[in-house]
Amino acid sequence: MTARQPSDTNSAANATGSVPVFRVRGLTKVYRMGEVPVHALRGVDLDVAEREFIVILGPSGSGKSTLLNILGGLDVPTEGRVFYREQELTRASERELTAYRRHAVGFVFQFYNLIPSLTARENVELVTDITERPMDPDDALRLVGLGERLDHFPAQLSGGEQQRVAIARAIAKNPDVLLCDEPTGALDISTGIVVLEALERINREIGTTTMIITHNAAIASMADRVLRLADGRIAEVIVNADRRPARELSW
Amino acid sequence: MRPLTRKLWRDVLAQRGPAAAIALVIGSGIALYVLMVSCFWSLERTRETYYERYRFADVFARLERAPQRLEREIAAIPGVARVRTRVVRDVALDVPDLEEAATARMISIPARRRPMLCDVFLRAGRYVEPGETDEVLVSEEFAAAHGLGPGDTIHAVIGGSRRPLRIVGLALTPEYVYTIRPGDVLPDSRRFAIVFMERRRLAAALSMEGGFNDVVLRLSPTADRKEVIRRLDDLLEPYGGRGAIPRRLQMSHWYLENELDGLRKFGRTIPVVFLVVAAFLLHVVMSRLVSVQREQIAQLKAIGYSNRDLALHYAGWSLVVAALGAAFGLAAGAWFGAKMTSMYAEFFHFPLLEYHLPPRVIVEALAVGAAAALLGGQAAVRRAVRLPPAEAMRPEPPRVYRRSVLERAGLGGWLSPATRITVRSLERTLGRTTITVFGISAGAALLIGGTFTLDGMDAMLDLQFNVAQRYDALVTFYLPASPRAIEEIAGLPGVIRAEGFRTVAARFRHRHRLRHGVLTGLEPGARLRQIVSSRGRRVPLPARGVLMSAKLAEVLGIRPGEALEVEVLEGRRPRLRLPVAGLVDEPLGTEVYISRDELHALLDEPRVLSGAHVLLDAAGAPRFHRRLKNTPMVAGVVLSEAAIRSFEDTLERTVGIVRTFNVMFAVIIAFGVVYNAARISLAERARDLATLRVIGFRRREIAEILLGELAIVTLLAIPFGLAGGWLMAWIVVRAYDTELFRMPLVILPRTYATAVIAVLVAAVLSGAAVRRKLQRLDLIAVLKTRE
Incomplete structure (x- = not known):
């Protein structure tokens, strides 16, 4: 394990030779939890390269989700600047952020967040209906291995299946980036691996830049780069020369 | 304060929107009850005292x-x-x-x-x-x-x-x-x-x-x-x-008794509608409260709170809401009651018409409000009590959906995914959807039932004064006048046409039933006074026998073809048996008509006149009146036009107040129902809506999903509301079917339109209130928590 300075992080990203998808500078976020100010992020610098697969590790309260939410346009920082390619997200209006989420970002959450009143295919259609160059919903579901369960409602699917529908929904818009917050957190090992395989395949085949938050250090070996957050800062960056296939992971 | 009590207050405060809306609906019911019943007691007590003191x-x-x-x-x-x-x-x-x-x-x-x-x-x-x-x-x-x-x-x-x-x-x-x-x-x-x-x-x-x-x-x-x-x-x-x-x-x-009767009847029925709707709303809101607080309930039970404590706690929620409603209702009811009582002074002349709100009425109002609250809350309270702690700690099982009726009927292709969300959730919560539709339509129905009387009154006056009584003046003589009198009247300045009539006081009898009245002899060809049914149909005078008011026939229990006993109470006082040739359902009075020729023959008298119906030209009318003012044989002149105008003036003033109450309360009920429905779906769907926002739906788009649901429910309720309004009008018409007058069941399009507009306004207001909540939807918090 090698600890590096944030400036080295940049060069590491640039070393891959592509244009950064995200450029983050001096990102700070202070929440007020009632009377108490909580420093979720204390000056984070980060570049994310195209097609990169990043795993973010760290204990609860280290600022992982806050970082991801700000990158995804769900939250705004207290200080610092965030660029998505040419666009400065930290200056975007609510309307622009919505458009950004709509066309560029795919989200996957721990608790799937499917619409219970819509079938698997309809949950995906929800997205393909509103984006400019979507995939065919059936293709998206086949990509996550759910070609057979298109017409099932969430209540008729297992947890892993629901999470794969959520992934299909996230990728069906052909997003530029895929942001996953604890995608396997509510799943058992074997199901979790199926879900990770889906993410891996999408990153490999479509080239979607992917960032995954997890508590599970075992997942780290499938990433191009691992960021370890502690106390609102990037405490450590690990670059894997070889990514392990998800199939071989165990925990 | 005990911790549970504190929790109760905070829960009410957290749900202040729905709590206030339900309190308003309960309050409206109580206000109407207090209003009508206190008016009843004010009139009743005043009347009793007056009758007693002035013998x-x-x-x-x-x-x-x-x-x-x-x-x-x-x-x-x-x-x-x-x-x-x-x-x-x-x-x-x-x-x-x-x-x-x-x-x-x-x-x-x-x-x-x-x-x-x-x-x-x-x-x-x-x-x-x-x-x-x-x-x-x-x-x-x-x-x-x-x-x-x-x-x-x-x-x-x-x-x-x-x-x-x-x-x-x-x-x-x-x-x-x-x-x-x-x-x-x-x-x-x-x-x-x-x-x-x-x-x-x-x-x-x-x-x-x-x-x-x-x-x-x-x-x-x-x-x-x-x-x-x-x-x-x-x-x-x-x-x-x-x-x-x-x-x-x-x-x-x-007349006084008639009015009191109306107050008594409606004071006990109309508020029930409000309380039933309020009970339904409470049921919905409290069921939601208990399911959201599932885990809290489990915790409380695990700590050692008894079922009784929890039952009291949740029943307390509905009682607090009812108490708020009762406070509003009592105040509004007493205020409007005093106003309405003073309005009665325009029609009923008492030395002193004092507003009186008996303590009994207050107690009854409170009891009824509490009963509605407990009834509405009881299912939720029972659920809270029945929940076993261990089970309650686990989250509720996921909601099960299926394709909606529309889609099963093959219309699914027409619906966008967003529309499907709406349609399916409406169908899944069919009970609640039904309650909402019922509540909104009750608002519209109450509005129609409460305001159509003006239409009925207009129709009745129009019929009476433009079709039945087309004369400008009714001249009556002290004593029967010779046939020549009609020529004299016809010769007066300003008279276009004069038609004589003959009336005699009589007692009508059939078997043991009896009524006093007047037997009216008209010319079969009379143009100024015609006999018209309440539907506007002209009924010709029979050549033989009497044509009588359907209401009088009902009172006497007589049918066409049977013989009516007529005791004439003037002159030689003959006792006659006259066949009932036909019935006419006139809106006013209980008249008995006969052809003048037959009446003269029966009375064995020359063609004398009791009075004349006169058509005047406007220019000559003043001279006609001046001449008649000092004519000794004339007992009185009744002017149709003037009567209508003065009555309509009074109506304007008084019905205006009543209309205001009705519109206000109907809007409250519609608003309360729509707003609650919206708040509940917002609460249940916050997660779905947040997900949609995260995916990239715009605020307007998710607002459309939520408000679309309200729109569907509101539009669905309108036809039921209109039908319900007709039914309420029918009930009111039946209740006021008396020997004095019968209001025709006429509801003008403007009345229906007002009801529809009021409901739409209520829906838009509640939509706007919920939309504001939607703007503040916290995307991250919603998504991070488990449902």
Whole structure:
């Protein structure tokens, strides 16, 4: 394990030779939890390269989700600047952020967040209906291995299946980036691996830049780069020369 | 404060929107209850006191003329406690500021003031005193209508000569709480006066010295009323008795009773609708509360709180809401009740109409509100109690959905995914959707039921004055006039057409049932007075037999083809059996019509006239009235036009208030229902909506999903509301189906339109309120938590 300075992080990203998808500078976020100010992020610098697969590790309260939410346009920082390619997200209006989420970002959450009143295919259609160059919903579901369960409602699917529908929904818009917050957190090992395989395949085949938050250090070996957050800062960056296939992971 | 109590307050505060909306609905129900019932008690108590203090009589009889000594025989009838004989006569009255003659009912009073039956209350001035001029007391509302007071003089044509009458006092009497001139259908205080004059003077002017033509009785508590009336009729028959009537059928009393009856009936039914809707809303909101607080309930049970504690805690929630509603309802009800009571003073003339809110009504209102609250909350409370702690710790199982009816019917392809969300969730929560639709439609229905009366009234007046009574003036004679009189009237200035008619007082009988009334003889070809059913159909006069009001036929239990017994109470007083040739459902009164020729033949009399219907040209009308004002044979002139105008003025003022209540409460109920429905779906769907926002749906797009649901429910409710409104109108019409009048079931498009608009406004307001909440939807918090 090698600890590096944030400036080295940049060069590491640039070393891959592509244009950064995200450029983050001096990102700070202070929440007020009632009377108490909580420093979720204390000056984070980060570049994310195209097609990169990043795993973010760290204990609860280290600022992982806050970082991801700000990158995804769900939250705004207290200080610092965030660029998505040419666009400065930290200056975007609510309307622009919505458009950004709509066309560029795919989200996957721990608790799937499917619409219970819509079938698997309809949950995906929800997205393909509103984006400019979507995939065919059936293709998206086949990509996550759910070609057979298109017409099932969430209540008729297992947890892993629901999470794969959520992934299909996230990728069906052909997003530029895929942001996953604890995608396997509510799943058992074997199901979790199926879900990770889906993410891996999408990153490999479509080239979607992917960032995954997890508590599970075992997942780290499938990433191009691992960021370890502690106390609102990037405490450590690990670059894997070889990514392990998800199939071989165990925990 | 105990922690659970504190939690209760905070829960209510956290849900203040829905809590306030439900409290408003409960409050509206309570307000209507308090309003109507307190109005009822105010009128009732005032009436009782007035009747008692001013000795309202129990039996009333009119006759042609009897000698004074008969009074002692009447007093001797067993059961009679007190007797007052009087001289009463309607005469033409000349007031300076009225073009046409008004009618005065002259009533004799003793020379010295002493307690008597149907006593007078002196509002201003003094009692009459002997002297050179004729002193009179005049009914207060007539004096007020003309700006007259003690010291002013009016002129009356009494017994053929014009006499000045000096007003010395303004009076009221329990006999004329509601005053309506004979022959009129609407009250008109400008044209009908009650005038009290010293007996000997009045008798002298009318050549009634030593006699009387009117008698009123007070009965002892144990008296057999029917028997007294029978014996009184027997005694009066040789003197032209017109048939005695019990208090129940006395005109003023009857109208008052009718109104009280309406208040009593509606005061106990309409609020129920509100309370039922409120109970449903409470049920929905509390069920949601209990399911959200599932884990808290489990925790509390695990800590050791008993089921009873929890039951009280959750029942407390609905009771707090009910208490808020009751506070609002009592205040609003008392305020509107006082307003409405003072409005009644326009129609009913009491010395003092004081608003009275009996403590009983307050207690009842509170009890009813609490009952609605407990009823609405009981299912949720039971669920909270029944939850086993271990099970409750686990989250609720996921909601199960399926394709909606529309999609199963093959229409799915038409629906976007967003629309499917709406349609499926409406269908999944069918019970709640039904309650919402019911609640909104109840709002619309109440609005229609509460405001259509104006349409019915308009239709009734239109029918009465533009189709049935097309004359401008109704001239009545003191005594039957010779046929030549019609030519004289026709020859008066301004008269376009005059048609004579003949009426006689009569008693109608079928088997044991009996009613007093008037047998009206009309020309079959009469154009100024036609017989018209409440649906506007003209009914021709039969060649033989009588055409009678359907309501009277119902009261007497008689059918067409059967024979009606008619006891004529004038002249030779023949007893006739006349076939009922047909029925007509007129909106007003209980008339019996016959062809004039047949009536003359039956009475064995020449073609004499009781009066004439006259059509005037506008330019000549003033001269016509001036001439008639001083014509001794004319007892009175009734103007249709004027009657409508004065009544409509009063209606405008009074119905306006009632309309305001109705619209207000109906909007509250619609708002309360839509708002709650919206809040609940927002709460249940917050997660879905947040997900959609994260995916990239715009605020407007998710608002459309949520508000689309409201729109569907509102639009669905409108047809039910309109149908319900018709039903309520029908109930109101049935409730007011009396011998005095029957309101036609007419609902104009504008009434339906008002109801629809009010519901839409309520829906838009609640939509806007919920939309504001939607703007503040916290995407991250919603997504990070497990449902």
